[in-house]
Amino acid sequence: MPGVRVTTGVRTGPTGVTVAPASTYFVVGTAERGPVGEAVLVQGLADFEGYYGDYTASNTLHQQIRTFFEEGGTRAYVSRVVGGSATVGTKTLNSSGATPALLLEAANPGSWSANVDVSVEAGTAGGFVLKLFYNDVLKYTTGEVATVSLAVNKLNTSPVASIYVNATAILGTAVLVPAVASALSTGANGSAATSANYVAGLTAFGEELGAGAVAIPGQFGATIYNALLDHAGVNSRIAVMGFDPSFDDDDAIAEVAGYAAHEYASSASFYYPHVVVPGAGGVSLTLSPESYVAAKRSMAQNKVGPWQPGAGVVSVASFITGTSATVDKTTGDALDAGRVNAIRVIQGTVRIYGARSASGDEENYRYITQQDTLNHIVVESERTLEDLVFSVIDGRRTVFGRTEARLIAILEPIRAAGGLFEAYDANNNQIDPGYSVEVTDALNPTEQLAQGLIRAKVGVRISSVGDRIEVEVVKSNLTSSVV
Numbered sequence: 001m002p003g004v005r006v007t008t009g010v011r012t013g014p015t016g017v018t019v020a021p022a023s024t025y026f027v028v029g030t031a032e033r034g035p036v037g038e039a040v041l042v043q044g045l046a047d048f049e050g051y052y053g054d055y056t057a058s059n060t061l062h063q064q065i066r067t068f069f070e071e072g073g074t075r076a077y078v079s080r081v082v083g084g085s086a087t088v089g090t091k092t093l094n095s096s097g098a099t100p101a102l103l104l105e106a107a108n109p110g111s112w113s114a115n116v117d118v119s120v121e122a123g124t125a126g127g128f129v130l131k132l133f134y135n136d137v138l139k140y141t142t143g144e145v146a147t148v149s150l151a152v153n154k155l156n157t158s159p160v161a162s163i164y165v166n167a168t169a170i171l172g173t174a175v176l177v178p179a180v181a182s183a184l185s186t187g188a189n190g191s192a193a194t195s196a197n198y199v200a201g202l203t204a205f206g207e208e209l210g211a212g213a214v215a216i217p218g219q220f221g222a223t224i225y226n227a228l229l230d231h232a233g234v235n236s237r238i239a240v241m242g243f244d245p246s247f248d249d250d251d252a253i254a255e256v257a258g259y260a261a262h263e264y265a266s267s268a269s270f271y272y273p274h275v276v277v278p279g280a281g282g283v284s285l286t287l288s289p290e291s292y293v294a295a296k297r298s299m300a301q302n303k304v305g306p307w308q309p310g311a312g313v314v315s316v317a318s319f320i321t322g323t324s325a326t327v328d329k330t331t332g333d334a335l336d337a338g339r340v341n342a343i344r345v346i347q348g349t350v351r352i353y354g355a356r357s358a359s360g361d362e363e364n365y366r367y368i369t370q371q372d373t374l375n376h377i378v379v380e381s382e383r384t385l386e387d388l389v390f391s392v393i394d395g396r397r398t399v400f401g402r403t404e405a406r407l408i409a410i411l412e413p414i415r416a417a418g419g420l421f422e423a424y425d426a427n428n429n430q431i432d433p434g435y436s437v438e439v440t441d442a443l444n445p446t447e448q449l450a451q452g453l454i455r456a457k458v459g460v461r462i463s464s465v466g467d468r469i470e471v472e473v474v475k476s477n478l479t480s481s482v483v
Contacts, residue, residue: 002452004385006378022376023301024212025068025076025294026237028201029061030193033112039077039204045069051163052080053112055280064217064291067277070319071295074302077212079204081197082109086190089113091182093120093130095148095174102148102176103168104155104184111186116164119181128176132161139164148174195219199227207235211306211372211379213297215240215290225259225268233264236375238297238368241270242288245324249273249331253338260339260360266371268358269293271341274324275317275350286324289343292317296352297372306372307419309355309465311341317350327353336467355465367465373419377460380410393449400439403456411435411460421461434461 026039032053034040042048048065055062061078068076086109095101106113117133123144130151132140140161142154149172155161165184198216205214214237216224225241232239243252252272259265271289279285296310303314323343327335332342332353341354359365384406391399412433414420420434436459443455474483 002389004382004389006381019074020301020305022211022306022372022379023074023298024210025073025291025298026079026205026209026212026214027061027064027068027076027291027294028079028081028198028204028216029064029218030059030082031061031078031080032056032059033106033108033110034078034080036080036082036108037201037204039079039206039209041075041077043075048076048078052078060218063277063279063285063287067275067287067319068291068295068298071292071317072299073291073295074298076294077205077209079201080108081193081201082189083191083193083197085188086110087188089116089184089187091118091184092170093118093176093179095171096177099171099174101169101171101174102151103170104165105168106184106187107162107164107166109187110189113184114186116184117181118165118179118184120176120179122178126175128178130155130176131181132164133181134164146175148172148176151176195221195223198224202227202231205231205235211236211375213238213240213294215294217242217290218288220244220288222258226262229259229262229264229268232267236378237267238372238375239264239268240290240293240297241268242274242290243270243272245274245286245288247272248325249327249335249340252340253335256339256358259358262358265359266357266361266365266368267375269341269356269368270339270358271343271352271354272325272335273327273343275320275343276322276324277320284321292320292343293341293352305414305417305419306376307369307414307417307463309367309369309467311352311355311467313351315352320350323350355467367467369465370462373414373462374460377410377414377458381407381458384410393452393454397441397444399454400444403454404437404439407437407439407456407458411437411458419463421463423461434463435459 034052040051045066088106088109091104092100093102115135119131121129123129127144127146129144130142140158142151145151148169152167152169155167198219214232220243228239256270271293274286275289275292276284276286296315300308300310300314327342327344332344335342336354339356339358341356344353355367357365357368365371393399415433422434423431425431438457476482
C-alpha cells in the first residue's frame with residue numbers, strides 16, 4: 001500500500017530546550033476516574049488530576065505520574081483501565097410535570113460520579129441554566145439556554161463539562177424545571193483489573209503517537225512483560241519494567257534471562273529494586289521504578305538525545321528518597337551481568353546505575369540506548385519522508401536527491417552530538433561519519449520505479465556507552481621514577 005515503511009537490520013564486520021517527541025512516557029494503570037481505552041496527553045500533575053482525579057491507595061497512576069513529573073519528565077500519554085462490571089453513575093433531569101427530559105451519565109466508570117452535582121436554575125428569558133459541580137466546586141455552567149437540545153450541545157462540546165458528564169436529550173425541545181444541586185448516582189469501580197485489562201490498555205497507544213518509553217507500573221509477570229515487549233518492538237518504543245516486590249536480586253536476574261532471546265529483547269529494559277517516595281501525612285510509599293526511569297530517560301533525551309542513557313549523574317533523584325533494598329557494588333555487578341539495571345545509592349543520592357537492554361545480542365544491543373537511537377532514526381525517517389510520498393519520479397530521479405538530503409538531515413545532527421561512532425585512521429583522518437545513505441539506481445531499477453517503489457538504504461554505527469572506568473594506581477618508592 002502507499003506510504004513510508006522503514007525496516008532495520010544488523011550489519012557485522014569491520015568499520016571502514018525544546019521537548020524531544022521521543023521523551024514521551026506511555027503509561028497504563030488504574031485511577032480514581034478518567035477516560036478508559038484512550039490515550040490522553042498530560043504535561044503535569046495538575047493536568048493529570050484534571051482528568052484522572054487525586055491519589056487513592058487502590059489506584060496506581062497518580063503517584064507514578066507524580067514521580068515522573070517530579071523527577072523531570074515532560075509529557076505522558078495515559079491509558080486508564082478498569083476491571084469487569086465497572087459502571088457509570090447517572091442522573092435524569094425533568095421538565096414540567098416531572099417528565100424526564102435530559103439524561104446525564106458520568107463521563108467514565110467509577111464511584112467518583114457520586115461527587116458530581118447538578119443544579120438547574122430558572123433563566124430570565126424563559127429558559128434555564130444548568131450548573132455542574134465536582135467536590136462542591138463549580139466547574140461549568142451552560143448559561144441560559146432555551147431548550148434541552150441546546151444544553152446537551154453545550155455540555156458535550158465543552159472541554160470542561162465533557163470531563164465529567166455525557167448528556168443525552170430525552171425531550172429536546174423541553175425546558176428543565178429548577179432543581180437544587182444533587183448528585184449523580186454512584187457508579188461501580190468494578191472488580192480489580194486483570195493482566196488482560198492492562199494489556200488491552202496498551203492498544204490506546206497507536207504508532208502515530210511516536211517513539212517513547214512504555215510501562216505498566218506495578219504489574220509483573222510473563223503476560224505483562226511479553227505484551228510490553230511486543231508493543232515496544234512494533235511501535236519503535238522502549239519497554240521499561242520492574243519486578244514483583246517480593247523478588248530479590250537473584251530472582252530478578254533469573255527472570256530477565258528468560259527474555260534474552262525474545263524477538264524484541266533489544267527494546268526491553270528491567271530495573272531493580274523498587275523506590276521509596278514521599279506520601280501523604282509524612283508516610284512514605286514504595287513504588288515500582290518505571291516512572292522514575294522514564295523521567296530520567298526523558299531528561300536525557302531532552303538535554304542530549306536518545307544516545308545518552310538516563311543513568312549516572314543525570315539520574316540523581318530529586319523526589320525519590322530511597323530504595324526498597326540496598327544494592328552494593330558486588331550485587332550491582334551481578335545485576336549488570338544479568339542484564340538488570342540497578343538503582344543504587346551513590347554518594348548519598350539515588351541513581352540509576354545501568355543502561356542495559358535485555359537482549360542476549362550484546363555485540364549489537366548491549367545498551368538500551370542503541371535501540372532507542374535506532375527507534376529515533378526510524379520514527380524521524382517516517383515523519384520527514386511522509387510528504388515525499390506521491391512525488392513524481394522523473395527521468396533525472398530528482399526525488400532520489402530529496403530523499404537522501406532528508407535522511408542526512410536526520411543523521412548529521414546525531415553524528416555531531418556524538419550519537420554515531422565516526423571512524424578514523426591512524427593519522428586521524430575520517431574514514432566515515434558513522435553513517436551512510438544510499439538512494440541509487442542500483443537500489444531502484446526502472447521496473448521497480450514503474451511500480452511506484454523508491455528504496456533507500458541507511459547504515460549507522462551507534463555509539464556505545466562508557467559504563468565502566470578502570471584506573472590503575474601504581475605506587476613508586478622514593479628512588480624510582482613515577483609511572
